[in-house]
Amino acid sequence: MAKYDIVSIGDTTIDAFIELHEASVHCAIDHTNCQLCLSYADKVPYEKLTMLPAGNSTNNAIGSARLGLKDAFVTSVGSDENGQKIIRELKQEGIDTQFIHINKGVQTNFHFVLSFQGERTILIKHNKFAYKLPHKLDTKWIYFSSMAAGTEKFHKEIEKFLNRNPKIKLSFNPGTFQMRMGVGKLKGIYKRTEILFLNREEAQLVLKQSTRNVKTLLNGMHKLGAKIAVITDGRQGSYASNGSNKIWYLDEYEGPHVEATGAGDAYATAFTGAIFYGMPISDAIAWGTINGGNVVQFVGPHAGLQTRPQIERYLKTHPKFRAKEI
DSSP states (O other), X not given: OOXXXXXXXXXXEEEEEEEESSOEEEOOTTSOSXXXXXXXXXXXXXXXXXXXXXXXXXXXXXXXXXXXXXXEEEEEEESSHHHHHHHHHHHHTTOBOTTEEEETTOOOOEEEEEEETTEEEEEOOOOOOOOXXXXXXXXXXXXXXXXXXXXXXXXXXXXXXXXXXXTSEEEEOOOHHHHHHOTTTTHHHHHTEEEEEEEHHHHHHHHTOOOXXXXXXXXXXXXXXXXXXXXXXXXXXXXXEOSSSOEEEEOOOOSOOSOOTTHHHHHHHHHHHHHHTTOOHHHHHHHHHHHHHHHTTSSSSSTTXXXXXXXXXXXXXXXXXXXXXX
């Protein structure tokens, strides 16, 4: 019996969520290339400020714990109060924090999230940390997501670890830098991926494809090595494939959109959780959609995270909420 069900690996941060009400959004005629605009050289009022631990893998660790998975977190923080805040709050969620490396003399990552009309714009700054991957991680799954530039060596360590431990399954949700690294540098990680999560635009970027055809993009993700390929498409729903020419689709979860930070992480977390619990892809898509759809109803990535009983209760009362094969 493995000690952990899942171990989350990736950067962590403190996010300051700032709710704006005096701003405007300007887009191209086809509703792309949108820009958030504030009054220049002026005092801009805001509604509320909320500060909490965040980051793709942080969100997965907390979301997995809420789903009943026993998990640990491998990351790095600075030797400051924000680093201690992250560790304290993760412990409160029941997450094993013994693999969090504290970097002396370095500040913990701190981001500003500008929330407006249900979407978010994030001001980011990644500090340079030393990362330590334990030689032994007694786990069934690893969830790997966003890391900053300068971590190429650490990615190689993870690849070697996965190759030494072929029974461990990998759920991979690449961040911006990881996508910019290119497929070549991450070839070994993609090859070991059990579940690969990308949104439609990210799939185009990773695969260097101009097509928006979902079937073509999913096939490309399988060719990288993913056994299960998942494409999310915002309010247009999501798609998943097991590589056998079967594609499942489910529309978005109905409800208000207050703030979108962490919705994709919540989706990937619950999808992975469902597969961990032995459920079919059609149920995994529903789990992910419900979790992500609840997160956008709150400010921040954690308030709307669902437990396993909450998701199962919703599915029981909404039996038609299942992905369909297309």
